[in-house]
Amino acid sequence: MQLSLGPLLYFWSFDDIQSFYHSMIEQPLDIIYLGETVCSKRRSLNFEQWLALAQELKQLSPETDIVLSTLSLIEAESELKTLRRYCNNGEFRVEANDMAAVNLLVEQGIPFSTGPTINIYNAQTLSILHKQGLQRWVMPVELSAQTLKEILQDLDALGLSGKIATEVFSYGHMPLALSARCFTARAHNLPKDQCDLKCLDYPDGLQVKSQEDQSLFTLNGIQTLSGLRNDLLHEIPDMQSIGVDIVRLSPRRQQMPEIINAYARRINGINDNSPLYTRDENCNGYWYGEPGMIQNP
Amino acid sequence: MIELVCPAGNFPALKEAVNNGANAVYIGFKDDTNARHFAGLNFNEKNLPKAIDYAHQRGTKVFVAINTYPQPAGWQRWQKAVDLAADLAVDALIMADIGVLDYAAQQHPDLSRHLSVQGSATSYESLRYYQKTFGIKRAVLPRVLSVAQVAQLAQQSPVELEVFGFGSLCIMAEGRCHLSSYVTGESPNTCGACSPAKSVRWEKTAQGLESRLNNVLIDRYQEDENAGYPTLCKGRFNIGKNTFHVLEEPTSLNTIELLPELDKIGIKAIKIEGRQRSPAYTQQVTQVWRQAIDHYYANPTQYTPQTQWSEVLAKVSEGSQTTLGAYSRPWQ
Known part of the structure; x- marks a missing residue:
């Protein structure tokens, strides 16, 4: 079982991104996803700079699989232009987060992987995409362990056992929705076109609570994330038995090394009873076929 | 002429749509194969043939939405839905799932396939994928694009485009929203x-x-x-x-004032949301939009939305108010 670091979902400064990834490359991670997946107005790093970062990380750690992850909601021609550069980078594997990227990759016969915002809910879909070049997929966050188990059984029946790697979004605020509207700008009474790049002020997103102070959502520009962090640390043995190949952790500003190491130890069968990072705002309901916000002990 | 596609959650609503000038009605089966799986709503094997006959005899097309995403346990239910609709000679299937699209294309190649709004295709590159792989004829666009973006997409679209004209407003890209399952499990x-x-x-x-x-x-x-x-x-x-209202206020989408622009862009059809609403809703909204479309084509340069249309539409809107939604840049 491998450990991956998903794409950074939040908007950080150039310096923060650089120093974050330079510390991450020293961590026990097998795969690192790079790139802007949420908003095309976020340009701390442009495409060339993401590519340069990918090359630099590859040089520092040749055995790490570096992947470029694409924008999740495509609305404008300018975004398609950038998307083509990601898909045609010629050097690194591409994770498609929208069917436009899938189309560009399929047209050119480039093998690819898909992120959690590509709707893959059954083995038939996986099989069709596999014929077109799919090598790895991230399960949509709302699916359960039981559904995943059945999908992988169906894949076996289709003769595709071991042909497609399965990755599960295991730690972090879950991407739940995308919109044309920027909710962070709205919270500041600003229109999207004059957003003042407010997302920079919220390196872990903007918390939304109910009127009873219950954590509900995390606003991240045009993206809405879960209010609680998904945490499947204790479910790693389940994942191993079902046949999950890769466990994905989503970047956050603090405690990332502790989280990575807790996961890495668990993957290697070391069961620490005392978690080394806070679990008070976490959830795991989706994995158990329940509302995502539920936390099972 | 731009096609008017109206919702029918039951037989009485279908009759209202047909009798008030819909060019097509869209319906779903009484199960989770469609995105309006509500108690007491939709059609079964018994009343569907009669409903289709009723519409076809009066020159109205029938589209069947099989537009949710099957999980392994339900796969055969989706296959059955596709086969049943095909056997009843409906005019098109509206689908989102890649597996279901493939099944329909393989088993019923002559039956028109529309990409549902739940398919979440927001660019011509995405539409090309569905056109090349499954031969879709039409796509329904998610409500995330501004009018300028719709126009740009339409110029290069490989398929006919249908856009939402009126009804409850999804503010998230359709097919890519899990807010509901995060809180309720569904x-x-x-x-x-x-x-x-x-x-x-x-x-x-x-x-x-x-x-x-x-x-x-x-x-x-x-x-x-x-x-x-x-x-x-x-x-x-x-x-x-x-x-x-952190995300959006209770409001409905209403694009009646954009009709001339949508026509110029080359939009093929306008969709009215609301299969979960009453027959009276379908009747009122179909009637107003029929009038608007006829009024426009009678004299395209003189088109002005009439106050009485807005009054009728406001009454059946969420929070009694309407918006242009993402079509208008300031909303975003």
Whole structure:
């Protein structure tokens, strides 16, 4: 079982991104996803700079699989232009987060992987995409362990056992929705076109609570994330038995090394009873076929 | 002429759509194969043939939405839905799932395939994928694009385009929203339900009338406020000390003023949302849009939306108000 670091979902400064990834490359991670997946107005790093970062990380750690992850909601021609550069980078594997990227990759016969915002809910879909070049997929966050188990059984029946790697979004605020509207700008009474790049002020997103102070959502520009962090640390043995190949952790500003190491130890069968990072705002309901916000002990 | 595609959640609504000038009606089966899987709604094997006959005899097309995403346990139900609709000679299937699209294309190659709004295709590159792989004829666009973006997409689209003209407003890219399952366990993609009625609870308290979804407080209304259905994205929540409609207010989409622009862009069809609404809703909205479209084509340069149309539409709108939604840049 491998450990991956998903794409950074939040908007950080150039310096923060650089120093974050330079510390991450020293961590026990097998795969690192790079790139802007949420908003095309976020340009701390442009495409060339993401590519340069990918090359630099590859040089520092040749055995790490570096992947470029694409924008999740495509609305404008300018975004398609950038998307083509990601898909045609010629050097690194591409994770498609929208069917436009899938189309560009399929047209050119480039093998690819898909992120959690590509709707893959059954083995038939996986099989069709596999014929077109799919090598790895991230399960949509709302699916359960039981559904995943059945999908992988169906894949076996289709003769595709071991042909497609399965990755599960295991730690972090879950991407739940995308919109044309920027909710962070709205919270500041600003229109999207004059957003003042407010997302920079919220390196872990903007918390939304109910009127009873219950954590509900995390606003991240045009993206809405879960209010609680998904945490499947204790479910790693389940994942191993079902046949999950890769466990994905989503970047956050603090405690990332502790989280990575807790996961890495668990993957290697070391069961620490005392978690080394806070679990008070976490959830795991989706994995158990329940509302995502539920936390099972 | 731009086609008017109207919703029918049952036979009486279908009759209203047909009799008031819909060019096509869209319907679904009584199960989770469609994105309006609500109790008491939709068609079964018994009444569907009669409904199709009724529409076809009067020159109205029938589209069947099989537009949710099957999981392994339900796969055969989706196959059966596709086969049943094909056997009844409907005019098109509206689908989102890649596996279902493939099944329909293989088994019923002559039956028109439309990409559902739940397929979430927002660019011509994405549409090309579905056109090349499954030979789709038409796509319904998610409500995330501005008019300028729709126009740009239409120039290069490999397929006919259908856009939403009126009805409840999804503010998220359709097919890519899990807010509902995060709180209730059921989502449009998995169950054909958003903020499902069985999770709703109303309670009068000292602080006001409260609406809850799986116990989560969605809104709290004072005496003078109109209470709306507790759809998650239209609740009043807190950011810091501010309580407001964090995502969107209760409102409906209404693009009747954009009709000339949509026609010039080359939009093939306008879709009215609301299979879950009453036959009276279908009747009123179909009638107004039929009038608007006829009025426009009678004299394209002189088109002005009439006040009475807006009055009728406002009455059947969420929160009695309407918006241009993402079509208008400032909304975004």
